[in-house]
Amino acid sequence: MMPRGSTRRREGYVQRGTITSAWAEGQFILTAAGRWDIASAQVLETQLRAKAPDRQEASVCLDLSGLTALDTAGALVIDRLLRRLRNQGHQVAVVGARADLCELLREVQRASQGIATPMPLPAGPRFPFVDRIGRVTVAVGQDALAMLNFLGLVTVTLLRLLRAPGRFRWKPFAFHLEQVGLNALPIVGLLSFLIGIVLAYQGADQLRRFGAEIYVVNLLGIGVLREIGILMTSIIVAGRSGSAFTAQIGTMKVNQEVDAMRTLGLDPMELLVLPRMLALLVALPLVAFFANVVALAGGAVMAYAYLDINFVQFTRQLQIAVSATTLFVGLVKAPVFAVVIALVGCYEGLRVTGSAESVGLLTTKSVVVSIFLVIVLDAIFSILFSYLGI
Amino acid sequence: MIAGGEDHPVIRVSGLRTRFGQQVVHDGVDFSVAKGEVMGLVGGSGTGKSVLLREIVGLMEPTEGRIEVLGRDTRQLSERERIALQARWGMLFQDGALFSSLTVLENIQVPLKEHTSLPRDLIEEIARVKVAMVGLGSEAGDKYPSQLSGGMRKRAGLARALAMDPEILFLDEPTAGLDPIGANAFDELIGNLQKSLGLTVVMVTHDLDSLYAICDRIAVLVDKKVVVGTIDDLLKQDHPWIHDYFHGPRGRAAGAARG
The missing domain is CATH 3.40.50.300 (P-loop containing nucleotide triphosphate hydrolases)
Known part of the structure; x- marks a missing residue:
């Protein structure tokens, strides 16, 4: 049984389609034989381009009696040949095709007739660069407006929830609290520890020249508590959780789950957006505080190993260098960043339409936009604090 | 039959x-x-x-x-x-399973580009013929799957399954x-294609x-x-x-x- 099947298969490959041409009785005769299928289509197409009658307005006879098999690709090659010959003004007659092959040929001819020649692309703008800048500017403006609109919608939903606090979804809230808070601790901790080490090392290298090694603690304390801790945490969380929000909600949109919610009278804002945002609002300050502690610990380890500042000295100097205000100036930014990350993540998720591709695109966009906004807001905070003299 | x-x-x-x-x-x-x-x-x-x-x-x-x-x-x-x-062989999945980032014509061309060395214009024409054979209008070829109705997606999926002129x-x-x-x-289409393509x-x-x-x-x-x-x-x-x-x-x- 097996050998037979494989013999037939091999035959099929050996019996490639062929085309020969000859002049006979004033007629140009093209003889096709063998299997005219997709495997031989390329060879046949190139051979046929070379085989045209060398007289004007000759009568051509295409003899298909030798065909053993034909598929749509082969039929299309024949069809193209016929069209080409007729366009050149030759008389063409097709003879000898088996009935079933003839039917396929006719089918393909019918299909290829309906093919409209592809429309020429509309002319592009004269200054594509300027055009692009304009489009991007408008798109960014519209995006910003839509995001503001979304913030308003979230606020309204939140206010409505305050009137009926019993409706709050504690289960998803707890779930997301674990996801964005607890589960983020290892990665945030590790990275903060390393940042603490790097910062202490670089600071120590510079300060040692002045014999002021102990001020590494000041550098570390103020740098980490005011800026680095919260910024690092926000960026990691934006990459980790902001993207997850977009991907989760986006996938639900692709599956029409969000539509299903609406038809069941459930509010996606209340069900999907609020638990995520509130969970992040609670988690981010805590995670940022954790990052602060770990980064300082990393710095302390480095100070001990590299500068011989022991933990007692480190702690004493830290107490002198920073106050509770330093810590709060850093942490007060956390809720704002949390809202921004959750807002962007959920907003982009809800903008997903139809395809899986758009989930990927918008997830990328969500991460980029939220990190961008976090850094811009951080700069604004810095300016604000310096005005306020904090 | x-x-x-x-x-x-x-x-x-x-x-x-x-x-x-x-x-x-x-x-x-x-x-x-x-x-x-x-x-x-x-x-x-x-x-x-x-x-x-x-x-x-x-x-x-x-x-x-x-x-x-x-x-x-x-x-x-x-x-x-x-x-x-x-x-x-070619397979038609339940909802077409078209690649969402490609147009219908590009979807059909995927196996042709991957498995054959046919010239580009012939591949393009084969794809257009398949679109016509499954009864889609030629304007459907340049659309993305998300722009098609369920029935059109199935037809497009069928065209892709037939791209390589499969036996099964x-x-x-x-x-x-x-x-x-x-x-x-759709039944009629499958019956006709089955007969004409064997x-x-x-x-x-x-x-x-x-x-x-x-x-x-x-x-x-x-x-x-x-x-x-x-x-x-x-x-x-x-x-x-x-x-x-x-x-x-x-x-x-x-x-x-x-x-």
């Missing part, structure tokens, strides 16, 4: 067993499909119709048993042989989710009208095995599920429609 006079079956499944953990889905499935035949695959939900189809096309491994397609044991193939064999066409619920007129038109077709379906309209024989999955026969054979079967299937109100209506 009577099954073609080939002595060698195009697909032969023998002694097939499929188990997921403790759950046995197939236990000794045997059947074969002849060249040029349209075989319907039916069965209740969870009887493993789609699993069987996925096993034949190599998307899943059966626990035991032998599957021969075009005379080749699908589990004993090298990577190259597998690819060569895969080019000889596998269909997973081709008419599910289509309106009756659309479903009829295809062997294996289709999983729940649509009794499709069974009556285009299937030569039907394989019914019951009790983890397969019962194969023409509709008239199966109408005489006294297995309770098969009896209910063909003699239930829907079965009777579809049978009456055949006249």
Whole structure:
């Protein structure tokens, strides 16, 4: 049984389609034989381009009696040949095709007739660069407006929830609290520890020249508590959780789950957006505080190993260098960043339409936009604090 | 139409067993499909119709048993042989499974670009012919899958399955989710293509009208095995599920429609 099947298969490959041409009785005769299928289509197409009658307005006879098999690709090659010959003004007659092959040929001819020649692309703008800048500017403006609109919608939903606090979804809230808070601790901790080490090392290298090694603690304390801790945490969380929000909600949109919610009278804002945002609002300050502690610990380890500042000295100097205000100036930014990350993540998720591709695109966009906004807001905070003299 | 006079079956499944953990889905499935035949695959939900189809096309491994397609044991193939064999069949997934980032024409061109070295303009034209052959307007070719209706997506998926001019066409619920007129038109399309391209077709379906309209024989999955026969054979079967299937109100209506 097996050998037979494989013999037939091999035959099929050996019996490639062929085309020969000859002049006979004033007629140009093209003889096709063998299997005219997709495997031989390329060879046949190139051979046929070379085989045209060398007289004007000759009568051509295409003899298909030798065909053993034909598929749509082969039929299309024949069809193209016929069209080409007729366009050149030759008389063409097709003879000898088996009935079933003839039917396929006719089918393909019918299909290829309906093919409209592809429309020429509309002319592009004269200054594509300027055009692009304009489009991007408008798109960014519209995006910003839509995001503001979304913030308003979230606020309204939140206010409505305050009137009926019993409706709050504690289960998803707890779930997301674990996801964005607890589960983020290892990665945030590790990275903060390393940042603490790097910062202490670089600071120590510079300060040692002045014999002021102990001020590494000041550098570390103020740098980490005011800026680095919260910024690092926000960026990691934006990459980790902001993207997850977009991907989760986006996938639900692709599956029409969000539509299903609406038809069941459930509010996606209340069900999907609020638990995520509130969970992040609670988690981010805590995670940022954790990052602060770990980064300082990393710095302390480095100070001990590299500068011989022991933990007692480190702690004493830290107490002198920073106050509770330093810590709060850093942490007060956390809720704002949390809202921004959750807002962007959920907003982009809800903008997903139809395809899986758009989930990927918008997830990328969500991460980029939220990190961008976090850094811009951080700069604004810095300016604000310096005005306020904090 | 009577099954073609080939002595060698195009697909032969023998002694097939499929188990997921403790759950046995197939236990000794045997059947074969002849060249040029349209075989319907039916069965209740969870009887493993789609699993069987996925096993034949190599998307899943059966626990035991032998599957021969075009005379080749699908589990004993090298990577190259597998690819060569895969080019000889096409599969239409339930919702088309078109690549969402590509237009319909580009979707159809994917296998052609991957497996052949045809010139670009010929590939383009083949794709346009396939679009026309499955009854889509030429403007549909430049659209993305998300811009198409469910029925159009199925037609586009069929065009992609036919891109390489396969000998076998596998269909997973081709008419599910289509309106009756659309479903009829799709049945007719498959029947016509089957005849003009000489295809062997294996289709999983729940649509009794499709069974009556285009299937030569039907394989019914019951009790983890397969019962194969023409509709008239199966109408005489006294297995309770098969009896209910063909003699239930829907079965009777579809049978009456055949006249």
